[in-house]
C-alpha cells in the first residue's frame with residue numbers, strides 16, 4: 591500500500607513571514623554554539639524588568655471568583671465597552687461601534703477580513719508591523735506599500751500615499767507610534783492623510799497600541815479625532831501601555847458617519863459572533879486599566895526614555911550605522927550605511943557571533959536598496975550597553991570584510 595502523501599499546506603500561507611519569531615531559530619543555533627544570548631528582539635515588556643499592574647490581575651481574578659467564566663457577548667462585556675468609549679472621548683472622538691478582541695491582532699484581522707476582497711489592496715507602511723501583510727496574504731489581497739524614510743524623520747509622505755492609490759485600494763493603515771521606527775506622527779501629516787482618505791473614499795485603519803508610550807512631552811493624536819466624517823477603525827489593547835500582552839485583550843473602535851459604517855460594522859460583528867467571544871474574565875481588566883490612575887506609566891516612561899537615549903547615543907557612535915531618535919514605543923530602526931551589505935546576512939552573523947538578537951529590517955519592509963535592523967530597547971541599560979558594545983565590535987569587523 592502506498593504511503594500517506596505529505597499534507598500540502600494551502601498556497602495562501604506561502605507569503606506569510608513573521609521575522610520577529612523566525613529569528614528564534616538562528617538564536618537557538620547561537621545558543622548551541624555557546625553564545626550568551628542578549629534579546630533585543632521581543633516587543634514584550636514582561637520578558638524584561640516590567641510587571642503587569644496588580645489591579646489588572648486582581649480584576650481578572652475577582653471576575654473568575656464571581657463565576658464570570660462563561661462566554662461573554664461576542665463584541666465584549668458592557669463595562670469594558672463603556673470604558674473604551676470613554677477613552678475614545680478622551681482622545682477626542684465619538685465611537686459608533688466597539689468590539690473587544692483577542693489582542694489588537696484579532697481586531698486587525700476582523701477589520702481587514704470584513705473589508706478587503708481577494709485581489710484588492712491596502713496601503714501599508716514599509717517598514718511596519720508585519721501582521722498586516724500576513725493577514726492580507728491570507729485574504730489573497732495585496733499589501734500596497736508606502737515607504738517611511740529617515741530623511742522625513744520616518745513620517746509618512748502623503749504625496750506618495752496618494753500616488754499609490756488605484757481602483758482596487760480599500761484602506762490606509764497607519765501605525766502611530768510606529769513599530770519598528772518609534773516615530774510619532776505630526777498633526778499636519780495626519781490631517782493630510784485624512785484629506786486623502788476623504789477624497790478617495792478609503793477606510794483608515796489606525797493602530798495606536800503604543801499611544802501612551804511617547805517621550806519628550808510630544809503629543810500623540812488619534813487620527814479619528816481629526817476625521818469625524820471618514821470611516822476609521824482605531825486599534826488598541828492591554829499589551830503594551832498596560833504591560834499585559836499575555837492577557838491577549840485588545841479592541842477596535844469604529845468611527846465615522848453612522849450610515850457610512852453600518853454595513854461594515856455588521857460584517858465585523860458576524861466575524862466576532864462566529865468565534866463566540868474573547869476571554870471573558872480578562873475583559874474586566876479593561877475598565878481598571880483605562881479608568882485607573884495609570885500610576886505605573888511615569889516609571890515605565892522614565893525607564894524607556896533612558897534606554898532610548900542610550901540606544902540612540904551608542905548606535906550612532908558605531909561607524910557605518912546611523913539611527914533616527916525614536917519618539918515613542920520601544921523600538922529603534924538603525925540603518926546599515928555600508929553599501930552592499932544584506933541586512934539578513936548582517937543580523938544572522940551578528941546573532942551567531944555575538945548572541946545579540948535583533949531582527950533584520952527586511953522583515954518589516956524597507957526602501958528597496960537600503961538595509962536596517964530593529965532593536966527593542968526594553969532591556970535594562972546594562973544589558974543594552976553590553977549588547978551595543980558587542981554590536982560595535984562586530985560591525986567593525988563585518989564592514990571591513
Ligand code: PLP
Pocket residue numbers: 633692693694695696719765769797799826827828829835838839840
Ligand atoms: N500592533 C502593533 C503595531 C504591534 O507592535 C503589536 C505587537 O507587537 C500588535 C499590534 C499586536 O498587539 P496584541 O498583543 O494586542 O495582539
